[in-house]
Amino acid sequence: MGAPKFKILKKGGFTLLEVMIALSIVAGVIITVLVSLNYQLGIVNDNRDIVIATILGKKMVGKTELSAPTEKKKGDFGSAFPQFSWELNLEDTQFKTLKRMDMKVLWGKGREVSIASYKIKK
Numbered sequence: 146m147g148a149p150k151f152k153i154l155k156k157g158g159f160t161l162l163e164v165m166i167a168l169s170i171v172a173g174v175i176i177t178v179l180v181s182l183n184y185q186l187g188i189v190n191d192n193r194d195i196v197i198a199t200i201l202g203k204k205m206v207g208k209t210e211l212s213a214p215t216e217k218k219k220g221d222f223g224s225a226f227p228q229f230s231w232e233l234n235l236e237d238t239q240f241k242t243l244k245r246m247d248m249k250v251l252w253g254k255g256r257e258v259s260i261a262s263y264k265i266k267k
Contacts, residue, residue, distance in 0.1 A: 198229060198250040198258040205231050206248050206262055228252050235264075242266050 159167075201222055209218075218233040234247045248260040 194252060194256065195258060197226065198252060198256075199260070201226060201229055202231065202248045202250040202258055202260045205233075205250075206246065206260055209233060209246065209248070210262070210264060238263070 216235050219231065221227070221230045229250055229252045232249045232251065234249075236245045236247065238245050242265055244264045244266055246262045246264050248262070250258045250260075
């Protein structure tokens with residue numbers, strides 16, 4: 146009797162190490178995509194707030210130009226936009242008949258949009 150003959154079977158497939166490496170690569174890609182998506186959503190929210198603040202400020206400037214504004218005013222935009230508030234400051238310019246009107250729309254921690262316009266005193 147001779148030495149036993151073993152047949153080496155070659156089966157197709159992946160080893161556990163190859164599967165683990167592939168899963169770690171996929172996990173890294175998914176984490177990168179999620180972080181990027183979160184960052185982009187933050188930028189979209191910031192831009193939305195800036196656009197809303199600019200529109201609200203322009204509306205308030207239009208309302209204020211129709212009335213006779215005092216030197217300083219503050220207020221909010223009611224229940225429709227509770228996170229936004231506004232400040233109006235009327236300043237003299239180097240010309241006696243011209244006033245500078247600064248409208249600031251504020252929200253969040255130190256976020257603001259400023260709109261400057263000029264008004265002729267009557």
